[in-house]
Amino acid sequence: MAEWTKGDPARGPTRAPVATGGELTPASLLGAYRAGVFPWYSEGEPVQWWCPDPRFVLRPEDARISDSLRKTLRDPAWEVSCDRDFEGVMRACAEQPRPGQKGTWITEDMVAAYCSLHREGSAHSLEVRRDGRLVGGLYGVTVGRVFHGESMFHRVTDASKVAFAHLVSRLAAAGYRLIDCQVPTRHLASLGAFAVRREEFLRALREWGREKPGGDAWVSPPSAAP
Numbered sequence: 001m002a003e004w005t006k007g008d009p010a011r012g013p014t015r016a017p018v019a020t021g022g023e024l025t026p027a028s029l030l031g032a033y034r035a036g037v038f039p040w041y042s043e044g045e046p047v048q049w050w051c052p053d054p055r056f057v058l059r060p061e062d063a064r065i066s067d068s069l070r071k072t073l074r075d076p077a078w079e080v081s082c083d084r085d086f087e088g089v090m091r092a093c094a095e096q097p098r099p100g101q102k103g104t105w106i107t108e109d110m111v112a113a114y115c116s117l118h119r120e121g122s123a124h125s126l127e128v129r130r131d132g133r134l135v136g137g138l139y140g141v142t143v144g145r146v147f148h149g150e151s152m153f154h155r156v157t158d159a160s161k162v163a164f165a166h167l168v169s170r171l172a173a174a175g176y177r178l179i180d181c182q183v184p185t186r187h188l189a190s191l192g193a194f195a196v197r198r199e200e201f202l203r204a205l206r207e208w209g210r211e212k213p214g215g216d217a218w219v220s221p222p223s224a225a226p
Contacts, residue, residue: 009035009036009037009051009202010051010198010199010202012051014052014053014198015052015053017040017048017049017050018037018049018050018051019048019049020046020047020048020049021046021047022047022049023047024039024047024109024110024113025113025116026113026116026117026120026122028113029113029114029117029141030117030122030141030143032049033141033143033148034143034205034209035051035202036051036055036198036201036202036205037049037050037051038050038051038148038150038182039110040105041105041107042105042107043107043108050182051198051202052182052183052198053197053198053199054184054195054196054197054198055180055182055195055196055197055198055200055201056180056181056182056183056184056185056188056189056193056194056195057178057179057180057181057193057194057195057196057201058168058178058179058181058188058191058192058193058194059177059178059179059192060167060168060169060171060172060176060177060178060179061168061172062192063164063165063168063172063191063192064190064191064192065165065168065226069158069161069162069165072158072161072162073162073165073226077130077131078128078129078130078162079128079129079130079132080126080127080128080129080162080163080166081126081127081129082124082125082126082127082170082217082218082219083118083124083125083218084125084127085125085127085134085137086114086115086118086123086124086125086139087111087115087118088127088134088137089125089126089127089134089137089138089139089153090106090110090111090114090115090125090139090151091106091111092134092137092153092155093106093137093138093139093150093151093152093153094106094111095153096151096152096153096154106151114139114141114150117141118139122141122142122143123139123140123141123142124139124140124141124142124217124218125137125138125139126138126139126163126166126167126170127163128159128160128162128163128166130156130159133155134155135154135155135156135159136152136153136154136155136156136158136159136160136162136163137152137153137159137160137163138150138151138152138153138160138163138164138167139151139152142213143205143209144208144209144210144211144212144213145175145176145177145178145208145209145211145212145213146176146177146178146179146180146204146205146208146209147167147171147176147178147179147180147217148179148180148182149179149180149181149182152164164191165226166226167179168226169226170217170218171217173215173217174213174214174215174216174217175213175214175215176213176217177204177208177211178204178205178208179193180201180205181193
């Protein structure tokens with residue numbers, strides 16, 4: 001088991017790993033997310049487990065979908081699906097250039113562990129295609145009525161925003177209460193995410209993580225625009 005399971009994540013460092021070491025397996029991943037902890041490290045390093053304070057979150061029903069994005073969503077060329085290519089989405093996220101970042105934290109061990117978690121039904125992807133080509137998407141882990149967002153990517157303009165809009169629409173319809181965005185970014189803030197104290201986040205996770213969603217957010221047929 002991961003080292004963090006020996007202590008209380010709420011008492012760990014706020015801007016450093018709460019623990020280091022352990023194995024990256026479907027069981028350790030799911031246990032981590034249930035406790036509000038997630039892995040974040042680079043290739044060649046031991047697994048590092050994080051539970052930052054503050055935590056960045058978003059309520060699905062409060063997501064900000066701009067008028068310009070709503071217009072973009074009406075383009076019939078977008079094809080949006082769920083769980084059709086989880087590994088492809090993960091690998092595309094790993095290849096996504098990010099300002100100020102060299103390389104990726106999505107290691108081969110992570111790909112293997114999350115794909116196993118996906119096969120067990122706790123990790124999901126949302127894919128965006130144009131002309132049959134994968135051009136955007138995102139993936140994350142579900143714990144009760146909480147969706148822990150991991151990463152997103154785009155290969156054409158607005159493709160990740162299309163994925164995000166469909167995600168929040170599906171989650172809201174299925175009764176999800178919270179999206180865990182983990183750490184602050186200006187992009188997520190512009191979409192409605194905000195910071196909460198770690199204690200508040202963990203309290204919400206304890207409550208909503210035990211509840212079953214009111215519907216299936218991960219149906220496979222392509223969905224209509226939100």
